[in-house]
Amino acid sequence: MRACFEVVVQSPFIQSETPDAARTVQPSTCWECGTICGSLLTTENGVVTKISPNPSHPASKGAFCVKGIRGAKEWTYQDGRLRTPLRRTGTRGEGRFEPIGWDEAIGEIADRFAEVRHRYGPMAIAGATNGAFFGRGLMMALLMRSIGSPNWMINQDLCGGCRAVADKMTGLNVGGGEDIDETSCALIVGRNPSVADPIQWMALKRAKAKGASIVVIDPFRTPAAEIADLWLRPRPGTDAAIALAMAHVMIAEKLYDKPFVESWCYGFDRFTQHVRELTPSWAEAQSGVPAHDIAAAARHYARGPACFISGHGIDGSSAGVQTFRAFFTLVAITGNVDRVGGNRRGKKPEGFQTTFDVLFDPNYRLPPEIEALRIGAKDFPLWSGPQGYQMACHNPSVLTAMLTGEPYPVRALYASGANILLTYPDLERTVAALNSLDFVAVGSQYMTPTAAWADIILPKTTTLEEEEVSLHQGGPCVTYTAAASVRQGEQKCDQEIAVLLIEELAKRQAIYRDYLPWKTQSEFAEYCVAKSAIDLAELRRVGYATFPFEQGDLSRQVIATPSGKFELYSQVMEQAGVEALPTFLLPSNQREQKAVSEDFPLVLQTGFREKSYHHSRFREQAWARKVSPHPLVYVHPQTAEQHGVHEGDWIKLTTPRASGTCSLKARITDDTLPGVLTTGMGWWLPEAPAPEFGVRTVNINAAMSYSGPWDSSTGSADTGGIACRILSVSPESEVA
Template sequence: MTQERKRTNCHFCGYCCAFVATVDEGGRVVDLEPDPTRYPYDPQVLAGCRRWRMNLDVLDGADRVNYPLRRVGERGANQWERVSWDEAIADIAARLRALAAEHGPGTLASMIGGPHTSFWPLHRFMTLFGSPNNMGIGQICWNPRIWMDVLTFGWTVEADIRPETGCVLIWGTNPAESDNSLFWRSLLHIGKSEDTALVVIDPRFTRTARAADLWLAPRPGTDCVLALALLNVIIAEDLVDRAFVDAWCYGFDELAAHVARFTPEYAEGVCDVPAADIARAARLFAGPRGEGAYPSALVSGRGIDQVGRSVAPTHRAICCLRAVTGNVDRPGACVLAEGSDFIPEVDLELTLEHAGELSARCLNTPHTPLQCYEGYAHVAALTERLGRKLPARYLTSAHPDLVLAAMETGEPYPVRALVVEATNPLLTYADTHRVFDALMGLDLIVVLDYYLTSTASIADYVLPAAGAIERSLFQAHGGVANMAYGGPKATDPYYERKSDYEIFRLLGCALGQEESWPDETFEDAIARTLAPTGMDWDTYCLLGLCYVPPAYEKHLIPGADGAPQGFATTTGKIELASVALEELGGPRLPEPGEPRRLCSPEFVAVHEAQGWAHLTLTTGARKQPYNASMYFNNRAFREKAPYPVVEMSEATARELGIEKGDCVVVATDQGEARFMADTIRMRDGLLNADYGWWHPEWTPGAPAFGGMWESNINCLTSCSLDQGEPMIGTWSYNAIDCMIRKDDAPLSWQPGFTPEDAACGARRRED
């Protein structure tokens, strides 16, 4: 039998590593092997990965959705009929057209996830339909850092760890579990080096913390105070890069006065971190001044992206840390990214061409004055001075609280239809009970996915999405860097699956958008996207990468008048005191916010009387081999990590009378979830609950909906704006409060348990 070897990529994490696939004459992939000749260029990455071997299994898995399905019974009853693509597209288009005629184009909302998707085709479709109501997880992942970087520096920055880097500070992220990249391997090397200090800030003693020279474990939600205390030490001890600050920073005196009260001793009382450790971390990051000076790098993650009111000020304080120590656009410290030479996503999604009509329907205005079209335009006018275009759909994405309210009340206009792509919002969106009720009342739900997830089980249409190996890849980081990676598909989609691009193009053309979808295939669209770089499709497939390394010290590049161009901010300098944020109604300087309360005083009093304990909770920590709500259908993974757990220190477990392996129930005013207790090294008085657990092997739909009511931490959370970050709308997955007690009932994850065995499939909520 004739076989052919073809390049392709994995889609099971954001690194999308390169493969060589062996394809038989029938177009079936029969083997895969790592391809170190393409990005990320290191066979050790895949050698240490447990996910990539899944690609062959899931390509033709028995649980895949292979044909368009239309609901024929009650919503959630798992009654479907197979229909043709022509019939599905025509019916969906007709129903969307009718709903738009009745309620306006804002009646359509979308929810999207990743990494196994292309964002801009959905965004282009939403733009052309006329709806601004695209939802994602931007407000709790990526957006806060991007916004604060741009407001402070005029564009985004990335860590630039090199041999000369003297200190690396890892804040609120755990690369040992969140990826298996060269970055984690470089941290391991740094941890063993005498020339570079590694500082890790995390309330859990993670694998990354294990490699550190110094581990700080602050109370969740106090990161802003800690950052301001680091600034206090650096300024008080004159560890500032004076030449850089005097020449290129605006508002230093204001910042110095502002942080004066945030002494290490004050921060110790708030953060519960020894003042001496705070001072040591500050000195390590600032480094020696003068001839022995070294650059320092800082990497932050979701741990501080999900702390509600404090998220923006924490990122602003981190930006100030980089600036006052001169660690900006400097080798070995951080580098300002470049705008892309290829067509950026903002142009692919066509948002700016329709910004006026989208802005008029934007639900975010005036609730989140930065995360809206007016806020975007205000900041984008600054970045465009230096020729950089911000991504628009991410930074204007609709707040879930507002979209859910429009579904529930019809105000300010009814949202009656939803497109869901590559996400399972009944597990991954805050307040599962509210999301479920809102979605169950819609007129139309269309889901693009590989599987009949909990969310797909309540859809009107489930459209089979092509996955890894079946679809080409162009990963471009939202258009904030001059880098894209990926490659070609190895085979045409199996059965009747289609790529997301093809699905939205078909649907768009059925709604009269033909002129705006000129490229028949995604490969044609990528070729058009790459054209400005001079790279063609074949070269991109060969290299797996389109990348131009950024230059350093770009603020010194002469402008049109011959003077240094500076930074793309209102003042032309790094804004330690933010003029643009103040103009939008925000604070000039970073001020800590209060953590979200999910347990009312009445709820706490009643439950404490019943023997529950009131503690602080974090969730969302990445843990291999799973990723959010994904890969629970892998039997080998489930055998290795079979239970959803809530972690606590041994001291906390003793205080609660809980032993490792006990079943526990965790609750807030929103609802409850059940876990198995585990003990690890972490802060006392803190719980860390697993995220995204469900039973993909159970029959889809009612009553259990994949077991989503049992161990789903989002049954406890809330995305309501009332306690969210005021400029962006970030809600909280960290630094929230909860009640916990031991529970004698077994978990459905334990051997021999089935969904028929008890109330595990039933909905339970404190009303």
């Protein structure tokens, strides 16, 4: 489907100048979602003709999904691909652009950034991207630092950030290291592995076949719930109560690992006192889950070895950090940290440098006095401060700075790898913030709603055209992504764009210091492996490199907490003025005032995943729209009857403090709970007129607030457990 904007530069596919070039198969890694699966790229004359799973990859073991097989190839070679820089010709937001050359585009961005920097200071320039887990995100951070700005926004406040901060505060360092194949019990909370993670789903089915028990905590019926030995179905936002009650059972029945707790856990006595009254009966009152099922879940998990598998269902919440910490305490007190069949701690080859290593390396950081001025650092130091997860801004506060100049003006933005009009709640406020800026640049592979509001659009490479060396804890291994495809026009990768901008800004005396010494992705790949035993040539040939690791050798590992132990009582959180013990907070729909609750009687749960999409991506691809043509909302039959909703109706809904509404197509099913409307995120309509592309109609974030309540550690807003109401029901599509 082709986006409706005024100018699309159509260039023929670039073919290899060697017509007799041999057909090759290149091992690589798929980055089309956060699962990261080993792939095999079949290339002919510089064009990737087939993408298939790599069964020898130690992390994915042949797991793969349709996004990697079809999505990656089609968004590289689709007709609507942006192939040259574009400059706005009308007013911002009209969606009218003209093609320009790279020199002109980079020069104009440098001119405008320099103007803003000289007038307001370097902190008036901000970046927006997905995060530093990918090399492309790190390049945005280093570009901003080179300008002298500590301000960059990432999507993880709504996706994975609460989990990461909770993990860091507890000291577990277990992200992505579930040892499912060796486990006796898999505890799955708020995650749908069959859709979100094919590696996990394959491993879970293998473990189930070998006799492992599966315990699922999720209000929505997922395929994992269907195969579970025990399915706990809480009201949205009440998972922490279940975790704390499970801890109560483990301690009261002495099911915890006493020697491990005595050696490796800090604050156990205070935690024991904390959960003394948090019984399964108490948790039943909070969550709706029967007390006997909560106790049974605790006993299943405590028998071990057990691994904890979590998802966005308990992330992106104003209670997200405390919810994750409640579950992380279960991992700790049962001794399932770095245990075979438990959750492996992060490992890497000696000397290997990850993107996070570079992000926190003092050689590539701004002075502390500048970092302290990052927007959000004062209010959310565990997120935006020097010891934060990725030291990124508090996004809603950046939007406030754009609109009001507080705490200081933000007047220019460069967004790349973040479709912020779709992914940030409160669409109208984000649009107003973009409209208020002096200058907006966007890097993108195709015309998106965010790109349509830009002054300059830069065409970017896709993962088939980029080289990446990264760490995969699922192996664990170092995994390689190959730039197998000839570029389909004048696209450049984020690193090349950052290098060009720094060079031009330097000519205008508009940089603080050049923090980006690597001029190409190959140079950065060389840097990552230079001090390790990994041979880059061999890594490129094989596609991955395993390395020796040992589980359970905690005496030789670093536990990065003040106590050097896994902290059930977090001293860092105490110092930051945040509750140091994992605490249950009522979901926002139950915290609302009575009048609000009466006007908004239903509960909205977002984040439902679909195999054909990754957040806002691939909506322009015909195959994906054929599989999933409409944004759906799942409605329980009882709720449907109460509100006059029938299968296929279009429901218009909103939430308290929202500035807009959202229309979704009803799917009647008891997979969701009575009174709960369950939907996904990231919907837009590339075939609709620019610049909105339907985002004001079908994007759930248009009907949500970004103004709080916020998680006290990450500043995350609620994406689930939100009070909502149905405004209208129509049997006819309102978005045709």
